[in-house]
Amino acid sequence: MNLLVTGGTGFIGRCLVEESLRRGWTVTVIARPGRRGALRSLDGDARIGILENCVHGSLGPLPSTAFDALINLVGPGRDSWATNWHSNVEYVRHLTAQLRRVSVGRVVHFSSVAVYGTSRRESGSVIREDDHLAPDDWYGVTKVLGERIWRLYHDETGVPVTILRPSWVIGQGSRLLDRYLLAAARSGLLMYMLPAAPQNAVYVKDVARAALMAASSSSSGFRVYNVNANAGERFGVFLQALRHEVPGRKIPIFIPTLAVKMLAIRFGSLRFLLSGVILDAAKAEEELGFVPSYDARSVIREMIASG
Numbered sequence: 001m002n003l004l005v006t007g008g009t010g011f012i013g014r015c016l017v018e019e020s021l022r023r024g025w026t027v028t029v030i031a032r033p034g035r036r037g038a039l040r041s042l043d044g045d046a047r048i049g050i051l052e053n054c055v056h057g058s059l060g061p062l063p064s065t066a067f068d069a070l071i072n073l074v075g076p077g078r079d080s081w082a083t084n085w086h087s088n089v090e091y092v093r094h095l096t097a098q099l100r101r102v103s104v105g106r107v108v109h110f111s112s113v114a115v116y117g118t119s120r121r122e123s124g125s126v127i128r129e130d131d132h133l134a135p136d137d138w139y140g141v142t143k144v145l146g147e148r149i150w151r152l153y154h155d156e157t158g159v160p161v162t163i164l165r166p167s168w169v170i171g172q173g174s175r176l177l178d179r180y181l182l183a184a185a186r187s188g189l190l191m192y193m194l195p196a197a198p199q200n201a202v203y204v205k206d207v208a209r210a211a212l213m214a215a216s217s218s219s220s221g222f223r224v225y226n227v228n229a230n231a232g233e234r235f236g237v238f239l240q241a242l243r244h245e246v247p248g249r250k251i252p253i254f255i256p257t258l259a260v261k262m263l264a265i266r267f268g269s270l271r272f273l274l275s276g277v278i279l280d281a282a283k284a285e286e287e288l289g290f291v292p293s294y295d296a297r298s299v300i301r302e303m304i305a306s307g
Contacts, residue, residue, distance in 0.1 A: 001020070001023070001025040001026070001068045001069065001215070001216060002025070002026045002028075002065065002066070002067050002068050003020055003025055003026065003027045003028070003067065003068065003069055003070075003071060003215065004027075004028050004030070004062070004063075004067040004069070004070045004071070004102075004104065005017060005020075005027055005028070005029050005030070005070075005071045005073065006029075006030040006059075006070070006071070006072045006073060006074050006091075006095065007030075007031075007072065007073030007074035007075060007110075008027070008029035008030070008031060008039070008050075008073065009029065009031045009032075009039055010073055010075065011169070011171075011173040011174070011204060012073055012110070012169060012204055012207055012208055012211075013029070013073045014039065015171070015204050015205050015207075015208040016071065016073070016208035016211055016212065017029060017039060017042065017048065018042070019205070019208050019209065019212060020212060021042065021045060021047055021048060023212070024047075025047070026047045026048075027047065027048045027049070028048075028049045028050075028051065028063060028065070028067070029048065029049070029050045029051070030051050030053065030059060030062075031050055031051070031052050032052065033052045049063075051063070059091070059094055059095065059098065061098070062098045062099070062101075062102045063102070064102065066102075066103035066104075066105075067102070067103065067104045067105065068104075068105045068106070068215070068216075069104065069105055069106045069107070069108060069215035069216070070099065070104050070106075070107045070108070071107075071108045071109075071110075071211050071212075071215055072092070072095060072107065072108070072109045072110060073110050074087055074091050074095075075087055075088070075110070076088065076139075079139060079268075081138050084138055084139050084142045085142055087142075088139070088142035088143050088145065088146045089142050089145045089146055089149070092109075092146040092149045092150065093149055096149055096150065096152075096153040099153070099157075099159075100157065104159060105159070105160075106159060106160040106161070106162070106215065106217070107150065107153070107154075107159060107160070107161045107162070108161075108162045108164065108211050108214045108215050109146070109147070109150050109161065109162070109163050109164070110164050110166070110211070111143050111146065111147050111163050111164065111165045112139070112140065112143045112165060112166070113127070113165050113166070113167055113200075113226070113272065113279055114135055114137065114139050114140030114143055114268075115133045115135055115140050115143050115144045115147065115165065116131060116133060116134065116135070116140075116165075116277075117133070117134035117135045117136040117140060118136075118271075118272055118275035118277045119136050119271065119274075119275050120134055120136050121275060121277050122276075122277075123275065123276025123277070124276055124277070124278070125277050125278070126277070126278045126280050127226070127277050127278065127279050127280060128226070128280045128283070129165075129224045129225065129226055129283055139268075147163055147224075150163065150222075151222055154221075154222045155222075160217075160219060160220050160221060160222075160223075161222050161223070162214040162217070162219070162223045162224075162225065163222075163223070163224040163225070164207075164210060164211060164214065164225055164227050165224065165225065165226050165227065165279075166202055166207050166210075166226075166227040166228070167200040167201060167202050167226070167227065167228040167229075167272070167279045167281075168199075168200055168201045168202070168269040168272055168273070169201075169202060169203075169204050169207050170201050170202070170203055170204065170299060171203055171204030171205065171299065171303065172204070172303060172306060173204070174204070174269075175267065176267045176269050176270065177303075178303060181239075181242060182242065182246070182300070182303065182304075184253075185242045185243070185246040185250065186246055188248060188249065188250050188251060189250060189251055189253050190239070190242065190243055190250040190251070190252050190253065191239065191253050191255060192239060192252055192253065192254045192255065193235075193239075193254070193255040193256075193257075193259075193260050194235050194236075194257070194260060194270075194273055194274070195234060195235060195236030195239065196234055196235075196236065197234065197235040197273045197274070197276055198231065198232075198233070198234060198235070198273075198276060198277065198278045198279075199230065199233040199234055199235050199237060199238055199296065200228055200231070200272060200273065200277075200278065200279050201228075201229060201238065201269075201296070201299075202227055202228050202229040202292060203229065203292070203293075203294040203298075203299045205293070205294065206227075206229060206290075206292045206293055206294055207227055209290070209293070210225075210227045210284060210288065210290045213288045213289065213290055214288060217288060219287065223287070225281070225283055225284040225287070225288065225290075226279050226280060226281045226283065226284060227281055227284055227290070228279040228280070228281040229281075229292035229294065229295070230292065230295055230296075231278050231279060231280060231281065232278075233295075233296065235273055237296055238296040241295075241296040241297040241299075241300050242300055244297065245297060245300045245301050245304060246300070246304065257274075260273075260274065261274065
């Protein structure tokens with residue numbers, strides 16, 4: 001496989017590029033200037049090329065090489081109306097224009113559960129891919145617009161397009177998990193909050209694997225998949241795994257729902273957890289064969305082992 005990856009130096013992108021190389025694939029990464037260092041550990045591998053030609057929502061000419069698939073992982077560096085617009089709409093528009101001059105076998109695009117507008121849905125409701133899209137924030141609105149641009153691209157070119165809508169992606173680089181919850185447990189504190197909320201979390205390596213499965217699929221048309229792990233588990237299971245996997249005695253800290261709502265202003269994953277919805281990912285299993293390899297305990301165990 002010869003892959004073209006945009007946003008390959010980010011949180012999900014680094015795992016995806018590493019897994020692609022482990023499979024023996026060739027990868028060309030499109031990145032912003034100065035981001036080459038994020039893939040420093042892969043320097044010297046002849047199968048990877050890095051082009052730093054993505055600037056302010058637009059990008060320079062793409063290589064004339066024929067690619068088996070494009071995986072678009074570009075997302076906003078921070079949450080603002082401008083960065084969301086540039087990354088989720090303008091960049092996609094520029095990218096689809098460039099692709100009309102390049103041979104690409106198929107496209108995999110990362111969208112978000114934000115397109116559903118989870119805060120507008122009843123707690124306990126199950127979200128499937130054919131549900132009505134009703135985003136409740138600007139980020140979700142721009143993600144919907146990005147999906148529509150890809151739909152237009154597919155209709156005009158016939159190139160197969162797959163949209164992935166992952167749940168809360170956890171792993172090294174997910175701020176709430178490794179910078180706060182895991183750090184608190186290591187320092188002797190254990191947070192108790194929203195134990196009954198659906199966990200709706202998927203490990204970053206599983207997300208990368210789902211994308212590669214979509215990229216190597218033989219399916220045609222325009223397809224959309226939710227990507228989630230263990231939809232029936234509760235957030236309390238995740239906190240319990242932290243208690244078991246991080247050794248030592250801990251002081252319990254109970255965070256009331258009102259305080260969680262305040263924290264949700266900073267952490268979008270908490271807004272998702274507060275909604276209480278369940279993201280159904282059965283379609284990805286049925287059509288892509290995607291089955292998560294990691295549960296909450298194995299995620300935390302691997303993160304601890306990696307430092």
